[in-house]
Amino acid sequence: MINTVLLCPPKYYQIEYEINPWMHVENKVDPERTHEEFDNLKNIYKKIGLDVWIMDPEPGLPDMVYTANCGFVIDNLFIKANFRYQQRRKESDFAEKLFRQKKFKIATLPSNVYFEGQGDLFFRDGKFFAAYGRRTSKKAIGHLENILGEKIITFMVKKDPYFFHLDTCFAPLGKGKVIIHPASFSNDDIDKIKKNFRKVITVSKKDNPFFCCNIVATDDAVIVGKGMSKDIKRTLEKEGLKVFETPMNEYFKGGGSVKCTTLEFFRSNS
Template sequence: MVPPKNFTVEYAINPWMGGVVDQQKAQTQWDGLKNAIEKQGVQVLTMEQTKGLPDQVFVCNSGLVFDNKVYLSRFRHKERTGEQPLYLEWFKKNGVATIGEEYPEIFEGGGDAVFSDRQTLWAGYGERSSKSVYERIKALGQFDIVLCDMVLPNFYHLDTCFAPVDETTSLYYPAAFSDATQKEILRRLPNSIAVSEAEANAFVCNAITVRNTVISPIGVSAATRDALKTRGKDVEEVDMSEFMKSGGACQCLVLRLL
């Protein structure tokens, strides 16, 4: 995670960006997310935010990690390209093997690519990641790659409309996907829970599951909460309102290293 020492909204590169960040409130919200993760017995490492790179807090976009290797991001928008060498340096310093720095394809890391288990990578493409990059990502290891066709501009990253919960379950917003992708989600993750438009707009799909707890932005409906409970999952809501001014929330603020 990257603490929001220099987090602001200085430009607009997605449909959600706008507003003035309350920096004290943003720090409190970030601390709340970090504490919720650590409460589950998970260690959180941090890297410092560099002034002039306000979106560096959204560290999930730095790459995709698998078996102590990372396929590095290459950002579509110039405003974020300054983050790339900093992530490369951090991974090397922390003993994570790097792949992809020499390739030209656009890729925005965990924002568009997420594992539901060790055999299955869900792969968003279009707005912010190239479809062709996933041929390169096969170098990370042996797993199926499920290409996800996203159809709504407001849901520009996969993690805005899809969140794996366990090996058979996800939270997803059906309208954000083509019919074929919706069918594939339900075929591979048959216990998946469709969220409402209101929940999608509250970034409920930008949740992370740690152990048996789904850590989500505020806005989970009673129906979704009950559906998760039947699957053995608790829900912890954390206020992410300051980060949503820049189009991000729980998942965006975290890079999974394991």
């Protein structure tokens, strides 16, 4: 599925503005704990055999730590994000610079069409899944289909402001499995999910504060922020997945967890 991920150290990470309901400027980030959480996550990726790329942080861009939003990577193609909020727009410029240096092909969308990278676009089991609504524009889907040369299975994520990206409420696990927060989807979208996955694992309200859908999954492992309920963990383990829980409390303050902090390098042959 993936063999490489991109992370960004939290040198400048702090809650300096509020662009989602999780963010409160008075809720200060503990820099020491944040660096510990970053190092723990990085070490898990290395332990399970993934290559870890590092993007240098930039002053004035505290949310660069959420690398999943800066674009979408598959094979040697990088699709650059167009952020909805002004505070984050320069992040994707630095990501583009990195991928140009690495000789990736670069694709862009029109500047007036919002697209927030792997926050709203996934690839699993040979299929693309995307969402529009709170961050990514509906018009982005057609542009992405043209760039990728593939149809995209599309959902609308707009019901709950706490679930503003697809990656906060939906995570394909590979081999026909997915974990979702069902309250984030319409009945039609739930039906669509059931048609595309043989096993649908659902999380409940008690899991919401721990971003239990905001995970990274490899062929045989799941990496998730600490706090997942025992029932969900047991279900994942019964599906043959080794669950790595790691503290992400400082990142929760900004509205993200493991997946938000991780740009995955998808492979089209997986």
